Amino acid sequence: MSQEQEASPKRVAIITGAAEGIGRGIALRLARDGLDLGLFDLPRSEARLAELAESLKKEYGTKVSVVFGDVSKEEDVKRLVETVVLEHGSLYAMIANAGVAINRVLHETPTEELDRLLNINVKGTFFSYKYAAIQLIKQGHGGRIIGAASIASKKGIAEHSAYCATKFAIRGLTQSAAMDYGKHGITVNAYAPGAIETPLLHGLDEYHSKLSGQPRGTWSNSFTNILGRNGQPEDVAKLVSFLVSDDAAFITAATDGLSQYLVDGGTCFD
Template sequence: MASSTKRVAIITGAAQGIGRGIAQRLAKDGLDLGLFDVPGCRDMLEELASSLRQDFDAKVLTVYGDVSVESDVKGLVETVTQEFGDLYAMIANAGICCWHELHETPTDLVDQLLNVNIKGVFFCYKYGAMQLIKQGKGGRMIGATSIVGKRGSRGQSVYSATKFAVRGLTQSAAMEYGKYGITVNAYAPGAVDTPLLWKVDEDRCAATGLPKGSWAGGVVKQYDNALGRAGQPEDIAKVVSFLVSDDAAFVTGQSFTVDGGKHFD
């Protein structure tokens, strides 16, 4: 990081999976962190925060709430900036997934996907942008899309639609906030060995009658991509580390595929 002062990043969905990997990498990079997750993840998030303070001498603040609730995201930004000062990066990582064909997707699940994956990113961008504009120093906003946000996937119709939406939000926001020195980008993972992958396994195996764990286990061991493996959270975190750094100052509006070579742009 080419900076004489420590920067501050907010990471949503930070307790596990990709969010946890991003927190570990950015703490290693020297950033102070505001970590956000739902109250049910409190034990995991507090354990992570403690390890980051010990291993990297980072300042870490934990905040709890729901990204789909506007007041929670507004309060998140206010709490972190009151504690640490100016914000530099908003990383809208939180998301949920499912595996249902379109006509079998329950309406309440559609609402959850839209609320968390679209509204959650929207609120993070909204209040991240408002804070960064007020500060007048530029900054970074980064969202979580997916390879199925670039090409639809069977069994993931609604999830795919939400991830296409994140790309649209990211591209439009990049055009709106470039004049303030704010870059807006996204990362598009393929299969990554996280609790989210195993949740998809649960859905797929229930639908097909396969033994639980058989699908995700196969993906982790031998994934259908050029590198022959599923990703690990640190694989995605390395890309986020670049997007947050000064080296990415001229990169905006992009959604970076990180999938080991399954889909090519």
């Protein structure tokens, strides 16, 4: 390895919603890939995020910044990007992973729950894209912006009207952002998970179990796909690993007409 290669700084990725589920899986994979990380989640996740950061440092030698806040608050996301850049010197990728879901028929959805979904899923993604783009443009070396869509962004799902609306919005954000930032060498894509074994899926399953009286797992195992199983966080993390890599340099919504990649075992077809 040349001196120039040795002096080259490691790439840095921010992951929102990193304490558990898909976010945690992405953090583990990107650390294994050799990236340094900025991990972001709510203050209530402090213990889990601290444990994750420590394990990444020990196993992979990853330099980790841990920042707490709420993606629905613009100042928190701005502070996240500023803190990570201050501690690491630069940014390469933003993984706007944080999101929430509820089960409600449209007319039974409380307005405050609709606002919560819009604030976290849509505004949180918007703020993450915005401040990552500002930093990446300022640096002038390109980069990656990746958002969390869902199979719920591909087709409507019963009792998920508000959630589907937020995930359809992420498709529009991603497509438009890719067109805005391609000239800066910034690619913008989204991953669209199906049923992934996470605390979020288990929470939805618990809701349906109480409603129907059926055993736990009945609803979460009701999704049908070609592979015959629910996904794991690492299944999504593998795709994110590719999208962050140099191998995906020519993949963006602006060039291939796609805004997202399904990770659903073959549930949805276009």
